[in-house]
Amino acid sequence: MDLFSFTDEFLIDLGLTLLKIGFILAVTVGFFAPVLTWVERKQSAIMQDRIGANRADIMGFTALGLFHIIADALKMFAKEDFIPQGANRLLHTLSPIIALVPALLTFAVVPFGGKYELWGHQVNLVISDLDVGLLFVFAIASLATYGYVVAGWSSNNNWSLLGSMRTASQMISYEVTMGLTIIGVLMVYGTMQLDEIGAAQENFWRWGIFLQPVGFLMFLTASIAENKRIPFDNPEAESELVAGYFTEYSGLKFGMFFMAEFIEMVTIGAIVTILFFGGWHIPFIETQDIIDTFNFSWLGPSIANLITMGIQVGVFFAKVCFFIFIQMTIRWTLPRFRYDQIMKLGWKILLPLSLVNIVVTGIVIMLLK
Amino acid sequence: MSDLSENLHSDYMTLNMGPSHPATHGTVKFLLTLDGETVIDMVVDIGYLHRGFEKMCESVTWTNVFPYTDRLNYCSAIMNNIGYAEAVEKLLGIETTERCKYIRVVVNELSRISDHYTNIAAAALELGALTAFIYFVETREIVWDLLEMVCGARLTSNYIRVGGLMCDIPDNFNEELEARYPKLDSLYDDVDKLLTKNRIFLDRMRDTGVLSTESMLSYGFTGPCLRASGIDYDVRKAHPYLVYDKLDWDVPIGTVGDNFDRYLVRMEEIKQSFKMIKQAMKDMPDGPINVDNPYMRQPSKQDVYSRMEEMIAHFKITIEGLKPPVGEVYMPTEAANGELGFYLVSDGGGKPYKCRVRPPCFSMTAAMEEICKGSMLADIIPTFDMINMIGGESDR
Numbered sequence: 001m002d003l004f005s006f007t008d009e010f011l012i013d014l015g016l017t018l019l020k021i022g023f024i025l026a027v028t029v030g031f032f033a034p035v036l037t038w039v040e041r042k043q044s045a046i047m048q049d050r051i052g053a054n055r056a057d058i059m060g061f062t063a064l065g066l067f068h069i070i071a072d073a074l075k076m077f078a079k080e081d082f083i084p085q086g087a088n089r090l091l092h093t094l095s096p097i098i099a100l101v102p103a104l105l106t107f108a109v110v111p112f113g114g115k116y117e118l119w120g121h122q123v124n125l126v127i128s129d130l131d132v133g134l135l136f137v138f139a140i141a142s143l144a145t146y147g148y149v150v151a152g153w154s155s156n157n158n159w160s161l162l163g164s165m166r167t168a169s170q171m172i173s174y175e176v177t178m179g180l181t182i183i184g185v186l187m188v189y190g191t192m193q194l195d196e197i198g199a200a201q202e203n204f205w206r207w208g209i210f211l212q213p214v215g216f217l218m219f220l221t222a223s224i225a226e227n228k229r230i231p232f233d234n235p236e237a238e239s240e241l242v243a244g245y246f247t248e249y250s251g252l253k254f255g256m257f258f259m260a261e262f263i264e265m266v267t268i269g270a271i272v273t274i275l276f277f278g279g280w281h282i283p284f285i286e287t288q289d290i291i292d293t294f295n296f297s298w299l300g301p302s303i304a305n306l307i308t309m310g311i312q313v314g315v316f317f318a319k320v321c322f323f324i325f326i327q328m329t330i331r332w333t334l335p336r337f338r339y340d341q342i343m344k345l346g347w348k349i350l351l352p353l354s355l356v357n358i359v360v361t362g363i364v365i366m367l368l369k
Numbered sequence: 370m371s372d373l374s375e376n377l378h379s380d381y382m383t384l385n386m387g388p389s390h391p392a393t394h395g396t397v398k399f400l401l402t403l404d405g406e407t408v409i410d411m412v413v414d415i416g417y418l419h420r421g422f423e424k425m426c427e428s429v430t431w432t433n434v435f436p437y438t439d440r441l442n443y444c445s446a447i448m449n450n451i452g453y454a455e456a457v458e459k460l461l462g463i464e465t466t467e468r469c470k471y472i473r474v475v476v477n478e479l480s481r482i483s484d485h486y487t488n489i490a491a492a493a494l495e496l497g498a499l500t501a502f503i504y505f506v507e508t509r510e511i512v513w514d515l516l517e518m519v520c521g522a523r524l525t526s527n528y529i530r531v532g533g534l535m536c537d538i539p540d541n542f543n544e545e546l547e548a549r550y551p552k553l554d555s556l557y558d559d560v561d562k563l564l565t566k567n568r569i570f571l572d573r574m575r576d577t578g579v580l581s582t583e584s585m586l587s588y589g590f591t592g593p594c595l596r597a598s599g600i601d602y603d604v605r606k607a608h609p610y611l612v613y614d615k616l617d618w619d620v621p622i623g624t625v626g627d628n629f630d631r632y633l634v635r636m637e638e639i640k641q642s643f644k645m646i647k648q649a650m651k652d653m654p655d656g657p658i659n660v661d662n663p664y665m666r667q668p669s670k671q672d673v674y675s676r677m678e679e680m681i682a683h684f685k686i687t688i689e690g691l692k693p694p695v696g697e698v699y700m701p702t703e704a705a706n707g708e709l710g711f712y713l714v715s716d717g718g719g720k721p722y723k724c725r726v727r728p729p730c731f732s733m734t735a736a737m738e739e740i741c742k743g744s745m746l747a748d749i750i751p752t753f754d755m756i757n758m759i760g761g762e763s764d765r
Contacts, residue, residue, distance in 0.1 A: 048503035158384050162406070162746070230497045231569050239392045239495035240747050333563070335570050336497035338747045339406055 012121060020127045024107045027317070028263050034069040036262040036324065041065065043325070044332045072255075079251035084156055087248065091154035096249065096256035099147025102140045103263040109133040110270045111195040113280045113313045114287060116305045125280075125313065126195050133194040134186065137271060138179055141226065144260070145171045148228075148235065151257070152245035163244025166339055167228065167235040173346035174225040174232075177218060180354035184215040184361045185275050194271075198279030202286055208276030214357050216276040218350055223268040224327060225342070227261060231334040234342055269323035270316075277319050280312035287312070381409055388417050392495055392750050396760030397734070399749065406746045411738045418760035426724035430690025431457055432531055432667070434724065439525035441709075441726065442762040444487045445480035447516070448704045449762075450529035455610055456700035456711035457531045460693040463660055469533050470611045471653040476519060476528060477611070478642040478649075483512040484705030485593075485635045485642075492632065492754035493564060496573050501563045508556045511549050518545060531691065532666035533659030543650050550643075561636065574629035578752035580740050582626070588739075589732035592707025593634040594756065598626025604703035616648050631755040665691055690719025697723075706730050706757050728762040 038053065042065065045052025053065035061067075083092055113125030130136050145168065152164020186192060188211045189200045201207050209216045225232040236244035246257045273279060281287070290311060294304040337345070384401040387393030396418045402410035422441070426434045438449040451473055458465060465473075490505035513523040519538050520528035528535050539545070564570045580590075582598050595602060603620045605613040621637035623630030659666040663682035672679040693715040701710040707729025714723035733756045741749050 044499070048500050049507060050503065158382055165405075233497065234747075237497070237747070239497070239750050242390060332500050334498065335493065335501075335564075335567065335573060337569055338573055338745060340745065341569075341572050 016121075016123060017127060020125070024112070024127065025104070028104065028107060028266055029259070032266045032324075033259045033262045034073070036265065037072060037258075038066055038069055039324075040262075040328055040331075041068070043328050047329070047332050076252045076255040081253065082248070082250040084248045086156040088154040088156075091150050092248075093253070095147045095151035095154060096253045096260075097147070098150065099144050100256045100260040100263070102144040102147075103260045103267055105140045106137050106267045107270070109136050109194055110267070110274060111198050111279065112270070112316050113309055114195070114199060116309045117301070118305055118309075119302045123309070124195060125309070129193065129195055132192050134182055134192045134197075137194075138175065138182075142171075142175055144264075147260075148245050151249070152235075155245075155248035157248050159242045160245050160247045163235045163237075163241045163247070166237075166241075167245055170228070170232065170234060170342055170346075171226055173343060174222045174350075177346060177350040177354050178222040178226065180351070180358060181212075181215045181219045181222065182275070184212045184354075184357050187358070187361050187365060188212060194274050198274050198281075201278040202281050204278070204281075204283040207278040212276065212357070212361070214353065215361075216272075218354055218357070219275065220268075220272060220323075220326075222346075222350065223272070224330065225346070227264045227268060227327075229261070229265075229327065230331045231336050232342060233336055234339050237336060265324050265327055266320060268327065269320035272323050273316060273319040277323075280316040282312075282315055386749070387414075392753060394760075396764070397758060399737070401746070403746060408741050408744055408746060408749065411741050411749075413734060413737045415734060415758075415760075416764050418764040420761075420765065422765035423724055423726065426721050428720065430686075430719050431693065431721060432686065432690065434721065435529070436525070436527055439527050440761050441728065441765070442484070442704060442706065442730075442759045443524060444759065445484035445705045446524065446526045447476045447480040447520075447528055448484070448702070448709065450527060451477050451611075452700065452702040452704065452709045453711050454529045454531055455702055456698055456713050457693065459700050460696065460698040460713055460715055461531070461665060461691070462694075463532055463662070463665055465532060465660060466657050467612075467654050468656045469658045471649050472534060472538055472658065473529065474611050474613065474616070474649045475538070475646050475653075476516065476526075478646050479512055479516055480526075481705045482639050482642045483509045483516075485639050486512070488705075488754070488757045489560070489564075489632060489635055492751060493560075493570075495750050495754055496570065498563065498567075498570065501560050504556050504560050504563070508553050511553055515542075515546065515549065518542065530659075530666060532662065537658050546646070546650065553643075557639065565633070565636070571629065573747075574627065574632055574751055576625075576627050577744065577748045578628040578631070578740050578755060579626055580736060584736065584739060585626070588736040590707070590736070591732075592703070592705070592729050593638060594626075594631050594707065594733055596620065597623035597630035597634045599624055604701050604708055608701060610700075610702060612649070613645075615652070616645050618645050618648075628751045628755045692717060692719055701727075704729055706759070706762075707733070726762075726765060728759075728765065730756065730758045731763045734758045734763055 041053045044050075053068040054062050056062065056065065056067040056071040058067055083089055108127045109130050111124070111126035115122060115124045148167040148171070149164045152160040152167065155161075185197065185208055188208070189197045191197060191200075228235050236246065241247070246254055249257060287308060290308045291301070291304050294307045295301055296304075382403045384403055385398060386401050387398040388395045393399065398414040398417070400412040400414060401408055420440075422437055425437055434453060435450055438453045439446040441449040486505045486509040490502045490509070493505070494502035516526055517523050519542070520526050520535055580598075582600065585595055585598060586600075591602065599622055601620055601622055604610075606620055618641045621634045621641065623634050663672070663679050664685065667686055668679040668683055673683045674680070695715055695717045697712070697714040699710055699712045701708050703709070708727065709729055710727035712723070712725040712727065713721055716722040737753065737756065740752055
């Protein structure tokens with residue numbers, strides 16, 4: 001085949017993939033990351049009987065405090081980019097990037113909708129439909145650890161070093177639990193492709209949360225621990241370690257760590273939705289039903305498919321928002337663990353429990369066969 | 370294995386925790402020697418808020434000392450006012466009126482409540498529970514509203530005078546109090562639910578910050594921290610002052626003496642204080658609030674402008690100060706944090722010859738080193754919160 005003779009099919013595929021990448025970037029970096037900073041302020045304010053951010057205004061309009069996002073961005077751009085004396089300049093600059101990129105990359109294999117037939121083309125709402133999607137998620141997520149560890153190490157600051165030591169041990173411990181929890185899901189659905197796992201949950205009672213209830217709780221716990229938010233925010237524990245691994249970061253480099261945390265919240269929400277919460281499916285309503293509802297003769301099947309796609313993408317992100325809400329509620333309710341208690345929880349409770357979960361899942365699958 | 374440990378780079382890490390650290394808020398520095406996260410050695414370095422309180426007191430009249438006492442424990446300013454006023458009155462040998470004593474009990478207990486609110490809120494905050502913090506700050510705001518009604522100030526209240534009070538409480542004060550009880554109770558319950566049975570909070574507080582009873586006594590622990598380890602010593606019961614012996618209340622006692630017991634004792638003391646306030650408001654008699662002696666308590670402005678004797682007294686108190694007899698006195702009072710003692714020496718002049726404060730947190734801060742050695746870095750936080758070191762009081 002001549003490499004330079006692009007077929008129409010190829011061009012359309014390329015266009016679609018770019019569109020999907022653009023969509024994901026717009027949703028995560030463009031929408032969720034900034035808006036979540038506002039949501040976190042407002043939700044915590046509501047939980048605590050406060051008003052919350054409402055000061056930033058443009059010509060007197062405050063837009064419920066939404067302009068704080070712009071103010072934050074401007075502040076981060078304008079701040080001095082501080083590199084402490086004795087720090088490793090290269091690694092100090094590199095580590096926020098290493099921390100942020102994996103959070104975005106994970107979305108490459110996360111489907112945000114099903115497969116749709118549009119004007120003769122099969123559109124699969126996932127950027128890259130990898131056979132080993134689930135393993136890809138973990139492989140990439142583990143890379144983020146380097147960002148945090150290197151950040152603390154390269155800062156030439158003892159608080160940062162303590163923070164990065166905590167990060168290393170915490171993230172590695174909880175990755176084990178996370179990986180083992182996923183095996184339960186793998187056994188139930190028999191595939192590692194995230195879009196197939198999502199498609200398998202069309203029936204409400206086949207949702208992961210019913211088939212793997214313990215796995216769901218453990219996965220959510222472990223992923224919050226991976227994201228280092230309260231009650232697992234030991235690596236930054238502001239009352240103990242000043243700010244932990246990012247003590248010596250300012251301006252946009254700090255902003256990248258900050259953004260990584262918020263994007264990771266979205267990632268966690270997305271993966272939990274796909275694995276345990278029925279993906280893009282609405283309970284008790286099958287995809288075909290929605291298509292049939294909109295399949296009027298004057299519209300044509302492609303438009304019906306398009307509407308269904310819109311609805312299901314909306315449903316998917318609504319579920320993601322729900323899990324973000326849960327993560328924020330947890331963050332504003334609980335105090336933080338002590339470092340050794342986190343380790344104890346990880347290795348002595350969650351790890352054995354996830355092993356038991358695998359065994360029990362295996363036995364049940366055997367018995368049902 | 371032995372080869373490995375020989376080749377490993379395993380020096381201790383020296384770390385300056387403070388004075389610019391979120392947990393030490395500029396008032397203290399811990400010089401830590403860490404092995405990983407375990408505290409091997411700790412040096413507590415205080416004095417960042419030293420203002421020369423005791424020396425300042427020697428240069429002003431006895432009555433002018435009051436504003437300085439506000440700044441000792443700024444979480445409960447009125448308690449310091451009362452401690453000082455009681456000491457001067459003991460030196461003068463005067464007895465305040467019955468109504469004055471009841472009002473002093475009410476504002477004293479309100480201050481104790483606000484101090485405990487602040488302390489528990491700060492502890493929750495530094496353990497990451499920001500919502501519990503905000504809830505208790507809200508209750509503290511309500512209590513401060515009440516104190517504002519009484520004396521017009523919220524933080525540095527400066528309400529007590531030698532031989533009386535700045536002014537009487539408002540007529541509708543009891544109704545205002547009662548109108549606020551439901552909100553205070555519901556917020557108290559919220560925090561109670563958020564913290565007391567919270568497994569994470571329990572894990573952080575239980576079995577941390579334990580010190581043997583002998584050590585505690587030798588360091589000079591008082592207040593909630595001492596009572597948490599089971600020693601029943603409360604100045605209000607042991608050496609009753611004001612009208613504490615006439616009120617019906619209990620002293621909460623802990624068992625183990627860990628941080629969680631200290632927290633529980635404080636939570637219970639809030640309840641007991643409300644009980645006392647309710648009784649005191651009910652039993653409060655009518656009558657004058659100031660002693661009937663113009664040379665001890667500044668007379669009212671109307672009398673100063675219309676009567677000869679009062680005008681002379683006013684001039685003498687303002688210019689020369691009231692003149693206690695030569696002698697010395699130590700007056701202990703139970704502040705929110707422990708025994709607050711004022712040791713005063715008079716040479717018969719209008720200014721204190723010596724005004725020494727025994728702050729409750731000073732001796733407890735000294736014990737930080739012994740408590741924290743061998744524990745983890747993260748344990749310093751709840752321990753230090755429960756010790757409740759107040760810079761203004763410790764450094765003076």
